[in-house]
Amino acid sequence: MEQLKKMSASTRSTIITYGMVIVLFAVMQALSSAKVISSSTTGLLVPITAYVCLSISLNLVVGISGELSLGHAGFMSVGAFTGIVVASMLADTITLGWARLLVSMLIGGMFAGLAGFLVGVPVMRLHGDYLAIVTLAFGEIIKNLLNNLYVGFDAKGLHLSMKSAQALGMEGGKIIINGPQGAVGISKLSTFLFGFLLVLFTLTVVLNLINSRTGRAIMAVRDNRIAAESVGINTTKYRLIAFVVSAALAGMAGVLYGLNFSSIVPKKFDFNTSILILVFVVLGGMGNIRGGIIAAIVLTILPEKLRFIGDFRMLMYAIVLISVMLVTNNKTFQTKLGMLRERIRRRKDPDLDLVASRAGGDGNE
Amino acid sequence: MSSETKATYKAQSAAAKRRSIQKDEERQESRAAKQARKNQTRMVPVPSQSIVPERDVGKQPILECRNLGIDFGGLKAVDDFNMMIGRTEIAGLIGPNGAGKTTVFNLLTKVYQPTRGTILLDGVDTAGMDTAKVSKAGIARTFQNIRLFGSLTVEDNVRIGLHNQIKCGMWSGMLRLPRHWITEKEYHDKALELLDVFHMADNANDIAGSLPYGAQRRLEIVRALATNPKLLLLDEPAAGMNPSETAELMDTIKHIRDTFGIAILLIEHDMDLVMGICEGIAVLSFGKVIAKGTPYDIQNNPQVIEAYLGKQEDKGGE
Numbered sequence: 001m002e003q004l005k006k007m008s009a010s011t012r013s014t015i016i017t018y019g020m021v022i023v024l025f026a027v028m029q030a031l032s033s034a035k036v037i038s039s040s041t042t043g044l045l046v047p048i049t050a051y052v053c054l055s056i057s058l059n060l061v062v063g064i065s066g067e068l069s070l071g072h073a074g075f076m077s078v079g080a081f082t083g084i085v086v087a088s089m090l091a092d093t094i095t096l097g098w099a100r101l102l103v104s105m106l107i108g109g110m111f112a113g114l115a116g117f118l119v120g121v122p123v124m125r126l127h128g129d130y131l132a133i134v135t136l137a138f139g140e141i142i143k144n145l146l147n148n149l150y151v152g153f154d155a156k157g158l159h160l161s162m163k164s165a166q167a168l169g170m171e172g173g174k175i176i177i178n179g180p181q182g183a184v185g186i187s188k189l190s191t192f193l194f195g196f197l198l199v200l201f202t203l204t205v206v207l208n209l210i211n212s213r214t215g216r217a218i219m220a221v222r223d224n225r226i227a228a229e230s231v232g233i234n235t236t237k238y239r240l241i242a243f244v245v246s247a248a249l250a251g252m253a254g255v256l257y258g259l260n261f262s263s264i265v266p267k268k269f270d271f272n273t274s275i276l277i278l279v280f281v282v283l284g285g286m287g288n289i290r291g292g293i294i295a296a297i298v299l300t301i302l303p304e305k306l307r308f309i310g311d312f313r314m315l316m317y318a319i320v321l322i323s324v325m326l327v328t329n330n331k332t333f334q335t336k337l338g339m340l341r342e343r344i345r346r347r348k349d350p351d352l353d354l355v356a357s358r359a360g361g362d363g364n365e
Numbered sequence: 366m367s368s369e370t371k372a373t374y375k376a377q378s379a380a381a382k383r384r385s386i387q388k389d390e391e392r393q394e395s396r397a398a399k400q401a402r403k404n405q406t407r408m409v410p411v412p413s414q415s416i417v418p419e420r421d422v423g424k425q426p427i428l429e430c431r432n433l434g435i436d437f438g439g440l441k442a443v444d445d446f447n448m449m450i451g452r453t454e455i456a457g458l459i460g461p462n463g464a465g466k467t468t469v470f471n472l473l474t475k476v477y478q479p480t481r482g483t484i485l486l487d488g489v490d491t492a493g494m495d496t497a498k499v500s501k502a503g504i505a506r507t508f509q510n511i512r513l514f515g516s517l518t519v520e521d522n523v524r525i526g527l528h529n530q531i532k533c534g535m536w537s538g539m540l541r542l543p544r545h546w547i548t549e550k551e552y553h554d555k556a557l558e559l560l561d562v563f564h565m566a567d568n569a570n571d572i573a574g575s576l577p578y579g580a581q582r583r584l585e586i587v588r589a590l591a592t593n594p595k596l597l598l599l600d601e602p603a604a605g606m607n608p609s610e611t612a613e614l615m616d617t618i619k620h621i622r623d624t625f626g627i628a629i630l631l632i633e634h635d636m637d638l639v640m641g642i643c644e645g646i647a648v649l650s651f652g653k654v655i656a657k658g659t660p661y662d663i664q665n666n667p668q669v670i671e672a673y674l675g676k677q678e679d680k681g682g683e
Binding site (some may be wrong): 109205208209211212213214215216217219220223224226227228229230231233234235241 | 592
């Protein structure tokens with residue numbers, strides 16, 4: 001009985017999260033096809049799904065594993081540019097748009113995961129703030145590498161250079177990545193539907209991971225490293241798993257993001273983007289996946305909606321951020337909110353309070 | 366020079382002469398004779414300070430420390446620590462504050478790497494192992510300052526303790542393969558079974574950090590037991606407990622030993638508990654073992670009394 005109640009509690013939260021994502025998708029899809037929302041907002045739909053994925057994946061590192069990563073945009077860009085190259089190479093082989101996107105996404109995710117592994121292996125042996133420092137550096141290094149990377153594709157295959165477009169020695173063909181000018185002439189493969197599917201996929205992977213043996217080990221290391229070691233958990237391994245999975249998911253979101261624009265520059269994935277994703281996670285509550293999703297959606301739409309106040313836009317944005325942080329962490333506010341909630345519940349059915357909660361429990365069993 | 370010293374001098378030089386003659390003779394001995402002499406070497410039992418309960422004699426001791434020591438800079442926090450624990454012994458480690466008791470625990474679990482000495486766990490040297498490997502090898506512990514996974518539920522804490530007992534890979538968990546569901550069921554059953562030993566099954570869904578102090582201490586023991594240890598180390602299990610809780614804890618510790626058939630080593634300041642349940646006791650003072658024996662021996666050992674209460678100055682004088 002006790003167990004069933006508990007299972008339903010954790011499952012209930014999961015179901016609410018899935019339900020929220022599905023409902024949001026359905027509403028937005030209906031609104032955009034009915035042309036109720038402006039075209040600028042419609043253009044934001046795919047980036048929003050990408051940011052939601054990034055928020056969920058970063059939550060795995062920051063909230064669940066308890067490490068600070070400041071280079072999430074770096075993994076995103078590894079995924080994005082790998083995905084763009086793969087999509088361009090397969091342009092003639094796979095004509096089906098969604099299939100090409102899927103393959104690009106898988107390969108982009110793999111490359112980002114590999115990058116995460118290479119960064120994580122040395123860093124996960126250390127403790128404290130080292131991960132933050134190294135990931136910060138990683139983001140900058142990746143940005144500078146991509147600024148100097150030239151990739152071309154012709155009949156002979158793939159050409160790589162770190163010097164210039166001429167050094168590629170192309171015979172016809174097409175330059176995919178052109179150094180600081182970034183990738184141009186990308187075929188826009190990303191759709192809102194596919195973004196939604198990626199959100200569901202990311203959500204499934206992260207939630208399943210959290211509610212499994214591996215996830216428990218990751219959270220044990222977060223809560224108390226010494227105790228986790230003392231019960232035989234290899235702390236380095238589980239921190240690394242969280243980090244690599246997160247990097248791979250960020251890479252996939254990067255592919256979705258990259259293939260949504262006709263051109264994209266490496267500068268897009270800079271430190272500010274990493275911080276933006278971190279803000280989603282912190283604002284939504286560390287470890288709170290659902291909160292992170294809502295924060296990602298609101299904070300992506302908000303700057304656009306605040307355009308009408310012109311120069312005060314970023315000021316308002318900052319004020320909103322600060323007030324949300326202050327208010328949600330305010331003890332007085334929390335107690336007041338709790339009391340209010342209690343009163344509403346009581347007023348709804350004053351006598352059937354206990355019965356209702358019991359029935360709710362039974363309903364889930 | 367007195368005549369006495371002269372005599373000693375003479376005797377010494379004579380002995381030296383004799384020794385050199387002996388050496389010459391030895392050199393002349395053939396290899397075969399040497400070998401024969403070696404075989405004749407008389408073996409004597411090494412005087413050992415180790416004691417184990419009578420029922421565990423003849424079995425491999427579960428833990429054997431030899432000359433264990435660790436230095437922090439110039440400070441010898443633990444030095445020349447020797448101890449043997451029988452397979453089903455309840456042993457105690459006591460000593461004044463700062464004697465190095467917890468350091469010994471940290472050495473046994475490899476939170477610190479020992480500077481010197483050997484730890485044999487069930488006959489296996491734990492040199493080169495880290496904390497996680499030592500846990501897998503069979504040492505579980507609790508902490509002086511409680512270290513639970515505070516944000517997780519009581520059941521999850523025990524499930525994490527079962528981490529190496531029931532295995533399920535990352536992919537099975539992520540993709541929800543059948544293996545995941547089978548092991549989750551096993552986890553649940555085993556966790557509740559263990560919690561039941563401590564009458565905590567009803568609290569399975571509470572957040573561990575919100576439990577009352579005594580329950581948190583008990584949960585730490587359950588979590589340690591979940592790792593299926595051969596040796597359980599309890600660091601001040603009765604700290605902060607009232608006499609009736611302590612009495613209950615004593616029964617529980619005996620119950621654990623009898624049910625699981627494991628050895629227990631505990632650090633405790635509550636002498637009622639130590640003298641009540643410990644079979645062998647080692648007393649540590651300034652990093653060194655100053656006494657070992659049964660509770661009765663320890664209570665009447667002048668060195669122990671001195672370590673705890675200090676020495677009384679001889680007031681009579683000359």
